[in-house]
Amino acid sequence: MTPANLADTVLSAARAVFETRGLDLAALPATTAVERPRNPEHGDYASTLALQLGKKVGVAPRELAAALAEELGSRDGIKAVEIAGPGFLNIRLDAAVTGTIARTVVEAGPAYGRNEQLAGERINLEFVSANPTGPIHLGHTRWAAVGDSLRRILAAAGAEVTSEYYINDAGAQVERFARSLYAAANGHPAPEDGYGGDYIGEIAQRILSDDPELAGQPAETALPVFWSRGYELMLTEIRESLQRFGVHFDVWFSEKTLHDGGAVEHAIEELRKQGHIFEEGGAIWLRTTDFTDDKDRVLIRSNGEKTYFAADAAYYINKRERGFDRCVYLLGADHHGYIGRLKAIAACAGDDPEKNIEILIGQLVNLVRAGQPVRLSKRAGNIITLDELLEAVGADAARYSLARSSTDSMLTLDIEEITKHSSDNPVFYVQYAHARICSILRNADDKGMSRGDTYDPALLSHERENNLLKTLGQFPAVVATAAELREPHRIAVYLEERVATDFHRFFDACQVVPKGEDPVTDVNVARRWLVEATRTVIANGLDLLGVSAPERM
Template identity: 85%
Template sequence: MTPANLADTVLSAARAVFETRGLDVALLPVTTTVERPRNPEHGDYASNLALQLGKKAGVAPRELAAALAEELGRRDGISAVEIAGPGFLNIRLDTASLGAIAGLVVETGSAYGRNTALAGEKVNLEFVSANPTGPIHLGHTRWAAVGDSLRRVLSAAGAEVTSEYYINDAGAQVERFARSLFAAANGEPAPEDGYVGDYITEIARTITDADPALIGQPAEVALPVFQERGYELMLAEIRESLERFGVYFDVWFSEQTLHNGGAVEHALDELRKQGHIFEEGGAIWLRTTDFTDDKDRVLIRSNGEKTYFAADAAYYINKRERGFDRCIYLLGADHHGYIGRLKAIAACAGDDPKKNIEILIGQLVNLVRAGQPVRLSKRAGNIITLDELVEAVGADAARYSLARSSTDSTLTLDIEEITKNSSDNPVFYVQYAHARICSLLRNAEEKKVSRGEKYDPALLSHERERNLLKTLGEFPGVVATAAELREPHRIAVYLEERVATDYHRFYDACQVLPKGDEPVSEFAQSRLWLAEATRTVLANGLDLLGVSAPERM
């Protein structure tokens, strides 16, 4: 019996009690939850439903708890129910009911943990979206890891998710990029506001190797070529870097198409219909202060030039017209000011800014080696790139380390720590637990100890077995909460602090396979099911983080 199954049982028992006592069943919640007590001696799970409903129903909470305890005592799988304090219910499951979790996990396989909490919701998830003027750097890399994990978690919770990369290919930064390439191709210093680094020289050389006649050409002739070809090469490099990191986007959306396809003009028409457009000083404005923005925003300047904000508005409206119920933006630490203005766009478009749009801000990443800052990149000048990070620590260690912490705080990664083959290294600790189980299963095969098609769940009665079973049963709830709160790091915390730790404790306390000439224990088969269930949860959890589950280490 999983926590979700038990919660349903508690709610069903409450309905039976209400009906028997003639209480108003409309007071019952649609769902309820159970939690594991901090002290295992208090039971396997606890419910505060009687406390929630007692006063509303006109019944003393402890009296309602007593009635619920009596009703629950008649339900299959529950061995005892005790009342604590003013009306808490401490529930104990019988051994077979709890042991059945192992079978459920194994039989569900790769689908275990998936749920329908967000079923029917169509989500656009935009992340990374680095300008195509340089390699993906460390800050972008954090969002690549977190964003892709969030995509996986939202999908596991039943949402239909489209991952999207917004290509900032319109505006001054692309022109500066072209001038930087032009200067490098002609052996000139980079423009004062241009881009520097060996990658500029490399791209310029690739362009001129394909078209040597560009060297020495006037700027007005060569710049458009450098801009178009440089953009293509840089974007291809960004895509390849991300894919080596295991991040694939469903949509690569060009900002330029908003301007070329009339999307900006269309957005202005839609906003004008909502009554939030006004003209002042020859410019066209959006009255975002109607919706808590700190100032109104210019859409089109008095000289007819469209602003970045106009593109932002057009992009949001475009997403909504593509049928997305919720648009989630993952932005860097320097984008706090975007929260108010983007939410104001949604409100001005007639949407609910609390429902249709979300803006998540990620903090910076620092890279150190043995506590000392890592020197800057030779290739990219003043940044550390995604490719360099992966080369230094590997994709698994990089992804796990970047995704395992809340994005609310600055993250410091120590290269030596995250590549260490010891239990002090979180990614190694979790992956080793999976590899250790795979080794156990191989040893079982060599000893001809079969897991078989069924097992006796009542044999899984050891305290360490019960703890591990309860932990495995929590996985679907952990996934649902991570999706609801947009916090994929909860998966990593659960794998580290609960699954891997509880498995290692179980393995150290409960012998699975015979040693030497010992006969096969009656517990072996059931414990192999438990081991396979743990392996499944570890593999499924690591997959949600985009990290491999190795069979050997």
């Protein structure tokens, strides 16, 4: 019986009590939950349902708890129910019922942990979206890891997710990039407002290798070529870097297409229909102050120039017209000001800014080695690139380390700490648990100890077995919470602090594969089921973080 199954049983028991007592069934929630008590002596699971419902239906919570305890005690698999405090229910399960969790996990395999919480919801998830004027740097890399993990988690919760990269290929940065390439091709220093770093010279030389005469041409002739070819080369490099990092985008959306294809004008007309467009001083404005923005925003300046905000509005409306129910933006630490204005766009478009749009802000990352800041990149100038991080620590260590902490806080990564083979290194600790399980299973196979199709779950009665089983049973709820709160780090914390820890404690206390010539017993077979279930949960959890589950280390 998983926690979800038990929660359904508790709710069913409550419905029976309400019917018997003639209480208002409308007061019952659609769902409820059970939790593991901090003190194992208080039982396997606890419920607060009686506390939540007592006052609503005019019954003392403890009296309602007593009725629930009596009803629950008659249900299969419930060993005992105790009432604590003002109406808490502490529930103890039969060992055989807890043991069935292992079967549930093994039989579900890669599907275990998935749920239908967000079924039917179409989500557009935009993240990274770096300008195509330089390599992916460390700041982008944190959102690459978190965003791709969130994509996987939302999909596991039943949502239809489209991951999208917004290519900022319009605006002043385009001109600066082209002028920087042109200067490098002609042996000149970078413009004062241009882009530095060796990569500019590398790209310029690649362009010249295809068209050597381009360097001597006038700027007005050469700059469009340097931009188009440089843009193509830089975007290819960005794609390849992200691919090496295991990050996939379904859509690469060009900002330039918004301007060239009439999307901005279309968006203005749609916003005008909603009554929030006004003209003043020859410019076209969006009255975002109607929806708590700190000031109204210009869409088209008096000289006819479209603003970046106009592209933001057009892009949001474009997403909604593509059929997305919710547009999720993952933005960098310097984008706090975008929250109000993007939500105002949604409201001006007639949408619910608390439902149809969501903006997540991530904090910065610092990279150190043995406590000392890592030197800035020679190739990219004043940044550290994704490729350099991958070269230093590898994709698994980088992805896990970037995704395991809440994005609300600054993150410092120590290269030596996240690459050492020690239980102090979280990614090694979790991956080693998986590799250790695979080794156990190989030994079991060598011993001729097959899992078979059946086992007696009641045999998993040891305290360490019970703890591990209950931990495995929590995985679907952890995934659901991570999806609901947009917090991939909850998966990592669960794998580290619960699954890997409880597994190592179980393995130290319980012999899985018989020693020497000892015969294989039913207990050994039952423990193999538990070991395989643990392997499944670790593999599934690591997959949600985009991290491999090695069989050997």
